[in-house]
Amino acid sequence: MLDETRAELLARCRAAQAAGMDFPTLWHEILRPSPLVIGPPIQTIRDGKLRLEMQLVSGERIAFDSTSNKILAD
Incomplete structure (x- = not known):
């Protein structure tokens, strides 16, 4: 994931949310580990x-x- 772009990170977050992931889980499993x-x-x-x-x-x-x-692209 070192070469992941902002757009790819947003897409992963949105896909996880669409699958029912809440923000605390999203933070711990996707956002926090992201470089x-x-x-x-x-x-x-x-x-x-x-x-x-x-x-x-x-x-x-x-x-x-x-x-x-x-999740918003700020």
């Missing part, structure tokens, strides 16, 4: 919605929207 992800999720609020944002080594972020329970 793209730096550190733990950071809780933020955007447009009045609670989100968990994950920083990537590229400087980009991906986010989990707790209202919609979806």
Whole structure:
């Protein structure tokens, strides 16, 4: 997975969610082990919605929207 791109990571996360995986499991099984992800999720609020944002080594972020329970390309 060292050569995995942000788009591929998002696709894996979305496929896991479609299969019924919740965020804590997604974090422990896909996001945390990924070499793209730096550190733990950071809780933020955007447009009045609670989100968990994950920083990537590229400087980009991906986010989990707790209202919609979806992984977002931030």
